[in-house]
Amino acid sequence: MNPFQLNLSLSYLFTGLTLLSLSLFVYLKDKTNPINKTFAVYSFCIAWWSLVSISLINATTHAAALIADKICLLTVVFIPSTFLHFILTFCKPSQTHKILIRICYSISFFFLILIFTPLFVKDVSPVYKLKYFSAPGSGYYIFLIFFAITTYYGIWIVYQASTKTKNSIRKQQLSYLFWATLGGYIGGSLNFNLVLRIPPYSIVPWGTYFVGIYGIVLAYVIVKYRFLSINIVVQRGIIYSITITTLSITYLLLVFVLEKFAQAIFRYHSITVSVGTAFALGLVFIPLRHRVQYFMDRYFFKGSADEIAEQNELLRREVAQGEKHKAVATLASGIAHEIRNPLTSLKTFFEYYPKKKNDPAFMAKFNRIATQEFGRIENLVQQLLDFARPSPANFQPTDIHRLIEDTLSLIEGKLHDRKIHLARNLTTDPRPLTTDPNKLKQALLNIFLNAIEAMPNGGNLLISTSLHVSHFTIHVSDTGPGITPEDLKHIFDPFFSRKDGGTGLGLAITQGIIEEHGGTIEVKSTMGKGTEIIIKLPNN
Amino acid sequence: MSDSKKILIVDDEEGIRESLKLILGDYYELILTDSSEQCLDCLAHSAEIDLVLLDIKMPKVNGLDTLKAIKDQYPDLNVIMVTGYKSVETASEATARGAAGYIVKPFKSDEILETVRKLMVG
Numbered sequence: 001m002n003p004f005q006l007n008l009s010l011s012y013l014f015t016g017l018t019l020l021s022l023s024l025f026v027y028l029k030d031k032t033n034p035i036n037k038t039f040a041v042y043s044f045c046i047a048w049w050s051l052v053s054i055s056l057i058n059a060t061t062h063a064a065a066l067i068a069d070k071i072c073l074l075t076v077v078f079i080p081s082t083f084l085h086f087i088l089t090f091c092k093p094s095q096t097h098k099i100l101i102r103i104c105y106s107i108s109f110f111f112l113i114l115i116f117t118p119l120f121v122k123d124v125s126p127v128y129k130l131k132y133f134s135a136p137g138s139g140y141y142i143f144l145i146f147f148a149i150t151t152y153y154g155i156w157i158v159y160q161a162s163t164k165t166k167n168s169i170r171k172q173q174l175s176y177l178f179w180a181t182l183g184g185y186i187g188g189s190l191n192f193n194l195v196l197r198i199p200p201y202s203i204v205p206w207g208t209y210f211v212g213i214y215g216i217v218l219a220y221v222i223v224k225y226r227f228l229s230i231n232i233v234v235q236r237g238i239i240y241s242i243t244i245t246t247l248s249i250t251y252l253l254l255v256f257v258l259e260k261f262a263q264a265i266f267r268y269h270s271i272t273v274s275v276g277t278a279f280a281l282g283l284v285f286i287p288l289r290h291r292v293q294y295f296m297d298r299y300f301f302k303g304s305a306d307e308i309a310e311q312n313e314l315l316r317r318e319v320a321q322g323e324k325h326k327a328v329a330t331l332a333s334g335i336a337h338e339i340r341n342p343l344t345s346l347k348t349f350f351e352y353y354p355k356k357k358n359d360p361a362f363m364a365k366f367n368r369i370a371t372q373e374f375g376r377i378e379n380l381v382q383q384l385l386d387f388a389r390p391s392p393a394n395f396q397p398t399d400i401h402r403l404i405e406d407t408l409s410l411i412e413g414k415l416h417d418r419k420i421h422l423a424r425n426l427t428t429d430p431r432p433l434t435t436d437p438n439k440l441k442q443a444l445l446n447i448f449l450n451a452i453e454a455m456p457n458g459g460n461l462l463i464s465t466s467l468h469v470s471h472f473t474i475h476v477s478d479t480g481p482g483i484t485p486e487d488l489k490h491i492f493d494p495f496f497s498r499k500d501g502g503t504g505l506g507l508a509i510t511q512g513i514i515e516e517h518g519g520t521i522e523v524k525s526t527m528g529k530g531t532e533i534i535i536k537l538p539n540n
Numbered sequence: 541m542s543d544s545k546k547i548l549i550v551d552d553e554e555g556i557r558e559s560l561k562l563i564l565g566d567y568y569e570l571i572l573t574d575s576s577e578q579c580l581d582c583l584a585h586s587a588e589i590d591l592v593l594l595d596i597k598m599p600k601v602n603g604l605d606t607l608k609a610i611k612d613q614y615p616d617l618n619v620i621m622v623t624g625y626k627s628v629e630t631a632s633e634a635t636a637r638g639a640a641g642y643i644v645k646p647f648k649s650d651e652i653l654e655t656v657r658k659l660m661v662g
Contacts, residue, residue, distance in 0.1 A: 338624075340624040340645045340646055341553050341555060341556055341624060341645060342555060343645075343646050344555070344556060344559060344645045344646040344647060345553075345555030345556055345558065345559045346555075347559075347646050348559035348562055348563060348649060349558075349559065349562065351649055352562050352649075356562075362562075365558060369554070369555050369558055372554070372555065373555050
């Protein structure tokens with residue numbers, strides 16, 4: 001075995017074992033989740049290719065190499081379709097892509113049949129420092145086109161999804177997936193250099209290691225990401241990779257020694273021995289890996305499994321609260337500014353009080369202004385508290401239409417005063433949603449009040465609801481003057497207000513509440529026509 | 541009233557307008573307005589005004605834009621900016637646009653009187 005052969009075997013072993021264990025791990029973590037299922041199949045295909053490739057490049061006879069190559073290709077033809085299936089399930093969970101996925105699998109099946117003809121792989125022949133490697137037939141080139149198209153399309157979908165999403169956690173998750181996929185595919189594609197006999201060959205093993213790392217990243221993105229900060233993911237990913245590689249070297253040496261031993265004793269040359277040994281050792285490897293992982297956690301992350309679980313939970317909460325904390329910090333500095341005005345008037349009035357207390361005109365003004373300004377300070381503090389206090393959410397099944405009506409009853413007077421016509425277009429199938437009714441009422445009230453403020457001389461307020469597969473939508477539209485595109489960008493920023501006496505907290509608080517419900521809020525506006533608020537709440 | 545100098549106060553908040561009135565009312569003749577439009581309208585129609593006290597954070601047209609509008613039409617008129625935001629950028633921008641003074645809320649009555657008096661004498 002020459003150094004290149006050894007390094008390539010190691011890279012295949014690392015990638016194969018990593019993906020095989022990840023495939024099992026992700027599948028067992030959530031057997032019913034389509035994302036986990038498609039990932040398991042996809043990573044199994046890569047693992048199979050990777051592990052069987054070890055037998056191919058180490059085969060001692062032409063016949064053995066040819067059989068190994070065909071076994072190897074059994075799953076290679078499915079890598080493009082399972083990849084696309086996984087990507088579509090992950091990036092666009094709300095849509096089904098039956099036709100596209102069926103076409104892809106049909107093409108894979110077509111190539112599967114082709115494997116057994118010389119059209120796909122003509123033969124196995126020497127390349128660089130390897131005795132045997134696939135020599136492509138004409139069908140292989142068509143497969144390459146299929147492989148390239150699905151890869152580019154898949155990566156493009158991930159990129160698109162990452163730019164479109166507004167959820168910061170999802171965005172990071174998708175951009176992580178994007179870079180990992182790009183790295184994994186660039187690395188893995190170097191194997192085509194060997195197939196197509198295009199140098200340089202020496203970098204192929206290094207590229208293959210990337211496929212294994214790619215698998216680790218993917219699995220973390222799917223299973224663990226929400227529970228761990230990205231730094232720890234990277235840290236652990238690297239440490240586990242090093243561990244796996246170290247173990248792999250030991251295993252490869254064992255396979256090598258056992259094979260030599262078998263050859264010496266039984267004078268028997270067969271790929272069955274290599275595959276069998278690799279597989280048997282792989283089975284031993286998985287439980288062993290858990291032990292190693294456990295020790296790694298203790299040494300590198302300083303804590304028992306329970307402590308780590310606890311840390312993970314803390315980190316998860318930190319991520320969830322992160323956005324809110326940022327907003328609170330902005331709010332606090334905003335409050336400090338907002339409070340200066342009432343404070344200034346109070347200070348001045350109290351300063352003049354001893355001198356002017358016998359002046360009835362002063363006293364009347366003093367009473368009015370002081371009450372007003374104290375009220376404002378109180379209000380600001382209350383709003384800050386409402387926003388910052390991690391008040392335990394009180395989620396319960398809620399009749400959403402009733403909640404809307406309750407909220408509307410609070411603004412009836414204002415609607416009447418301003419001659420605003422109220423119209424409803426509510427779905428006939430209002431399934432109860434799990435919400436915190438008090439908070440949601442506050443959110444809706446803020447939106448309704450904004451709409452009313454936008455129509456001082458009358459207009460139409462339309463409230464409509466609709467039920468979708470994954471969410472429940474509430475639309476609120478007014479016929480006010482609209483919001484300029486420039487202002488629209490800052491509409492959710494705390495203390496952004498164009499209203500007389502507006503604190504600019506209403507929509508910031510509203511957004512916080514909707515996000516706490518796992519929903520989204522969006523504002524669309526056309527100058528001169530009106531503004532539309534779209535709230536989407538998860539339909540659980 | 542010691543003299544008949546006229547000051548125009550522009551602030552969207554009643555509390556601040558009334559506070560400035562308390563501080564300056566015994567010494568100067570005051571005109572209170574609550575927006576940029578009212579301020580410019582007042583400058584166009586009232587008899588000669590000696591000084592403007594202008595709030596920066598106002599809805600619709602803010603104080604800095606109002607300052608520019610005032611300076612375009614009345615380059616010699618003294619304008620003092622009153623603000624809750626103590627930022628170097630805003631202060632230097634106000635000075636660049638021709639503000640004669642810059643007062644940060646919460647202000648002291650002495651501070652207001654002194655700043656105004658200096659400008660009135662000068």
